[in-house]
Amino acid sequence: MVELLVGVFLLFMIIGALIALETTDLLSAVISMGAVGAALSICFLLVGAPDIAITQMVVEVLSLVILIRATIRRDLTTIEGDRDFFGLMATLAMICGLLIFGFSAFLRLPPFGSPAMSQSFQAPARQYLNCGLKETGAANIVAAVILDYRGYDTLGEATVLFTSILGALAILRVYSRKKKQ
Template identity: 50%
Template sequence: MMVEIAIFFLLIFMIIGMLFVLEIENLLSAVVMMGAIGFGLSVIFLLLGAPDLAIVQIAVEVISVVILIRATIHRDIKERADESLSNISSIPLLVCIFFFFLMIYPALRLLPTFGEPVFLNFYSSSVYYLRDGFHLTGAPNIVSAIILDFRAYDTLGEAIVLFTSVIGALSILRYRNRKKEHNAS
């Protein structure tokens, strides 16, 4: 119960931070606020029993804030960033939100109660991993055993996706440079 209340307040903090990000004028403040939201998410992961994810989330958030600050600093700070694409008045927006939640209310009721182990109700693969993971792989960290032994094919796909994004960023940023070298040679 304490965990639920803590997660509730952290989520409220994240939503308020997201509103600040959307409405603030200064881009640098928006990026720093995004870092704060990410650290809140990391604490939530730690409370939910996922320390692996908490470590990854903190490190990833630091690097993404550094990359975004590198992109925004010295550029465009004077330009007003808060102008929206079209002037949406607040009353139709509220009506839209009301009808949206009215329509997804049956779906929300189908969700399991928070804190109930949904994966034990039927024969799922999580049961197999939890019961036999240590004997079959010898790794005490079951998450590590899943991503590197049972589902290592996923990890190979992840490596390929990350590699593709590295190649993509390099090709986007090096295009003119490479063409010039080609012309020179």
């Protein structure tokens, strides 16, 4: 079931990426890239990585806002005339569905003080807390997790920081460009 759903979303992502490549309108391309990102987030959720899904969603929303802000000055598309009835009804139905989903999800939250992870006995967090000091020798359990158990994650974060500095330097550098002229 999960494989089938992931396959459907992968197909959706391929179609969205092709539309983004082929369309001539910049705003449509940006919005189709946003649809691809949202489908990728749902895929992460389906295969059991909720934290990556949240990160992907946040980055996708942020980059969509930035890209729309960047492209909207270039070619502004405005819709003239009245809003059609079907679009309005579809939007309202979508909002109602989201509302019902959010409310039922809120009712199913575990009670305050008993996290969902504590209900399973093989949860990694339990092992970190019980054997963290013995296995790593670090009294600060946060340092033990981010630098020993999850060191690969931290390496990725350091790489993100490094790459962002590289990008900022490459964009804002004026010296060598002046020399060439």
